[in-house]
Amino acid sequence: MGMAAAAYAPTLPYTGQAGSMSETQIDKTSKDFESMFISQMLEPMFGDSEGEDAFGSTESNDVYKGLLMDQYGKLISQSGGIGVADYVKKELLKLQEHGGAS
Numbered sequence: 033m034g035m036a037a038a039a040y041a042p043t044l045p046y047t048g049q050a051g052s053m054s055e056t057q058i059d060k061t062s063k064d065f066e067s068m069f070i071s072q073m074l075e076p077m078f079g080d081s082e083g084e085d086a087f088g089s090t091e092s093n094d095v096y097k098g099l100l101m102d103q104y105g106k107l108i109s110q111s112g113g114i115g116v117a118d119y120v121k122k123e124l125l126k127l128q129e130h131g132g133a134s
Contacts, residue, residue: 058124063109066117071105 053061078097109117 058121062117062120062124065120066113067105067109069116070108071101074101074104
């Protein structure tokens, strides 16, 4: 699990909880998921750092790059996103209507 996934994992619902979530919780969960998804998709675009380490060492570069990707994901999601949050919200609402049954 990447840093972005670890950062958002506690806010995502566990199996069976979709039926008991409020619309506000569903909205937040879907936006958090989209932010995490975008962060994960951006990570390979930035690849490994070349040259001198910007933050002192390779380990700290990895940490700060992960934090930067998290922020990019949040900003893109808050700016309208890529449509993932809308889809996730629709699916969670469907699960709630059907009592969480698949």
